[in-house]
Amino acid sequence: xxxxxxxxxxxxxxxxxxxxTAKILAIYKESATKRxxxxxxxxxxxxxxPIMQAANEKVLAVLTDEQKxxxxxxxxxxxxxxxxxxxxxx
Numbered sequence: 030x031x032x033x034x035x036x037x038x039x040x041x042x043x044x045x046x047x048x049x050t051a052k053i054l055a056i057y058k059e060s061a062t063k064r065x066x067x068x069x070x071x072x073x074x075x076x077x078x079p080i081m082q083a084a085n086e087k088v089l090a091v092l093t094d095e096q097k098x099x100x101x102x103x104x105x106x107x108x109x110x111x112x113x114x115x116x117x118x119x
Contacts, residue, residue, distance in 0.1 A: 032057035042103055043096045052091045060084035 036054045039045055045053065063080045085104070089097055
């Protein structure tokens with residue numbers, strides 16, 4: 030899922046403001062660039078985990094308390110789908 034697709038889904042699910050949307054899109058684009066660099070250097074999922082965790086922390090800093098609860102629920106559901114082999118997309 031592209032950074033734009035992720036943010037579009039979040040905007041709908043979390044009712045992001047335009048300012049939040051722009052900030053989160055920038056976070057996800059930066060994270061995607063870093064992940065691509067790690068992958069191109071032969072890194073694996075373990076090497077990407079700190080990048081993903083840092084992005085999630087930055088996203089949480091942009092969200093309101095109510096949005097944080099919904100975001101965490103959304104992430105938990107995504108993890109459950111991935112563990113069942115369904116992938117991370119909506």
